[in-house]
Amino acid sequence: xxxxxxxxxxxxxxxxxxxxxxxxxxxxxxxxxxxxxxxxxxxxxxxxxxxxxxxxxxxxxxxxxxxxxxxxxxxxxxxxxxxxxxxxxxxxxxxxxxxxxxxxxxxxxxxxxxxxxxxxxxxxxxxxxxxxxxxxxxxxxxxxxxxxxxxxxxxxxxxxxxxxxxxxxxxxxxxxxxxxxxxxxxxxxxxxxxxxxxxxxxxxxxxxxxxxxxxxxxxxxxxxxxxxxxxxxxxxxxxxxxxxxxxxxxxxxxxxxxx
Amino acid sequence: xxxxxxxxxxxxxxxxxxxxxxxxxxxxxxxxxxxxxxxxxxxxxxxxxxxxxxxxxxxxxxxxxxxxxxxxxxxxxxxxxxxxxxxxxxxxxxxxxxxxxxxxxxxxxxxxxxxxxxxxxxxxxxxxxxxxxxxxxxxxxxxxxxxxxxxxxxxxxxxxxxxxxxxxxxxxxxxxxxxxxxxxxxxxxxxxxxxxxxxxxxxxxxxxxxxxxxxxxxxxxxxxxxxxxxxxxxxxxxxxxxxxxxxxxxxxxxxxxxxxxxxxxxxxxxxxxxx
Numbered sequence: 001x002x003x004x005x006x007x008x009x010x011x012x013x014x015x016x017x018x019x020x021x022x023x024x025x026x027x028x029x030x031x032x033x034x035x036x037x038x039x040x041x042x043x044x045x046x047x048x049x050x051x052x053x054x055x056x057x058x059x060x061x062x063x064x065x066x067x068x069x070x071x072x073x074x075x076x077x078x079x080x081x082x083x084x085x086x087x088x089x090x091x092x093x094x095x096x097x098x099x100x101x102x103x104x105x106x107x108x109x110x111x112x113x114x115x116x117x118x119x120x121x122x123x124x125x126x127x128x129x130x131x132x133x134x135x136x137x138x139x140x141x142x143x144x145x146x147x148x149x150x151x152x153x154x155x156x157x158x159x160x161x162x163x164x165x166x167x168x169x170x171x172x173x174x175x176x177x178x179x180x181x182x183x184x185x186x187x188x189x190x191x192x193x194x195x196x197x198x199x200x201x202x203x204x205x206x207x208x209x210x211x212x213x214x215x216x217x218x219x220x221x222x223x224x225x226x227x228x229x230x231x232x233x234x235x236x237x238x239x240x241x242x243x244x245x246x247x248x249x250x251x252x253x254x255x256x257x258x259x
Numbered sequence: 260x261x262x263x264x265x266x267x268x269x270x271x272x273x274x275x276x277x278x279x280x281x282x283x284x285x286x287x288x289x290x291x292x293x294x295x296x297x298x299x300x301x302x303x304x305x306x307x308x309x310x311x312x313x314x315x316x317x318x319x320x321x322x323x324x325x326x327x328x329x330x331x332x333x334x335x336x337x338x339x340x341x342x343x344x345x346x347x348x349x350x351x352x353x354x355x356x357x358x359x360x361x362x363x364x365x366x367x368x369x370x371x372x373x374x375x376x377x378x379x380x381x382x383x384x385x386x387x388x389x390x391x392x393x394x395x396x397x398x399x400x401x402x403x404x405x406x407x408x409x410x411x412x413x414x415x416x417x418x419x420x421x422x423x424x425x426x427x428x429x430x431x432x433x434x435x436x437x438x439x440x441x442x443x444x445x446x447x448x449x450x451x452x453x454x455x456x457x458x459x460x461x462x463x464x465x466x467x468x469x470x471x472x473x474x475x476x477x478x479x480x481x482x483x484x485x486x487x488x489x490x491x492x493x494x495x496x497x498x499x500x501x502x503x504x505x506x507x508x509x510x511x512x513x514x515x516x517x518x519x520x521x522x523x524x525x526x527x528x529x530x531x532x533x534x
Binding site for chain 1: 305306307412413414440442443444447469470471472473475476497498508509512513514515516517518519
């Protein structure tokens with residue numbers, strides 16, 4: 001049975017005595033893109049890391065649960081199987097002394113997949129991520145690939161897992177505008193074709209405008225506003241949202257932003 | 260006279276394989292450009308087009324394989340000691356990765372103090388006051404001066420690097436994707452600071468980026484690069500219209516201002532809690 005809804009309920013994260021994430025809840029459905037936006041340090045990445053039990057050293061989850069289709073689920077059962085992840089800096093997410101093929105095998109092995117279908121599965125995933133010549137690519141080391149290719153490779157590994165949900169943490173921040181658009185088009189296509197539910201962490205309202213259905217605005221560890229993407233751009237209620245949208249729109253000529 | 264110019268610059272990197280065969284990889288071919296005092300010029304191109312290499316050649320960090328970089332009409336390769344020091348003081352650079360651009364063992368005050376010591380004649384007693392002023396210009400508070408790089412966020416550290424670049428009262432600052440990692444409101448704050456310095460003190464900027472929106476906001480002229488060549492040199496008007504195929508490709512890839520689709524709000528199993 002394929003899963004339909006993921007709920008993060010009341011996630012809280014502390015670093016020592018300081019509360020960094022304070023009771024964040026959100027719902028992600030299949031086929032939907034939810035954007036988690038906010039300035040650096042607002043707690044958006046920590047919220048996702050906490051849900052997957054992948055917090056950095058020095059921070060601890062102090063509360064909260066994750067629910068899958070209405071029943072609680074342990075983070076270790078979520079990671080990789082139900083939720084695949086794509087991270088900001090693809091270069092630091094790969095082991096520099098291992099080929100892409102090694103990474104693919106490691107991923108499929110961790111998921112307990114039959115060895116006989118590895119090759120077919122990974123080739124298909126690479127093609128779906130827009131990487132042709134999978135056989136040649138699997139022999140390459142990370143330094144032999146560009147940032148855009150590595151980001152596609154990371155998305156391919158996420159696809160190979162066939163997880164119904166994807167957490168994408170600033171997936172385009174380090175790429176140039178042309179690669180950026182290609183990756184966003186790719187994510188939009190995967191949502192259409194496979195009904196992937198995507199939680200998109202970003203600070204770029206242009207990325208939000210391109211891809212998101214719903215937006216949660218975070219500031220100081222809390223969700224300050226949650227609304228459909230149109231409402232966020234047209235009637236932002238909270239001061240933080242208004243500032244984010246105003247800064248974003250100030251980069252565009254007036255004729256583009258009047259409806 | 261132009262402040263800084265490049266004349267028919269070519270640059271190659273050689274790649275040595277395990278078997279010691281050397282192949283030359285051309286990074287820049289036949290690049291010429293001029294920067295005038297006080298002007299803000301955008302250098303636009305996708306990753307790998309050679310824009311960072313060109314920035315390093317213009318600041319004298321590398322020497323071109325062929326061609327010349329000229330500072331106020333004099334070739335960099337032939338500057339005498341005094342002129343070279345003058346060039347070092349007046350042409351500053353801010354890099355993309357701030358962590359890699361500072362000594363992790365120095366405090367912020369020491370980092371900003373280095374150019375004051377080596378490039379200016381400002382008496383030591385007045386350094387502390389100048390450092391606080393520079394921090395303020397970059398939007399940072401005075402107590403920041405006593406912190407170490409690891410205690411700062413990426414955005415704060417990048418602004419320390421910008422303060423350091425301003426320390427020696429330069430005539431030109433080369434910004435190599437120097438604001439890309441900042442949150443948007445900080446990017447805009449820095450762009451406004453650059454525009455102010457250009458207007459009030461005649462500081463010129465070479466602004467290396469792949470984001471056309473930022474060029475449109477702050478630059479008066481833009482150079483578009485493609486595979487090691489400058490393919491377009493255009494004045495910036497609003498809205499910016501580029502004619503080269505590369506320029507148009509970069510313009511088309513700009514993210515939308517507003518969401519195109521109508522909202523697809525759904526029924527939620529649990530409402531989000533807003534605190």
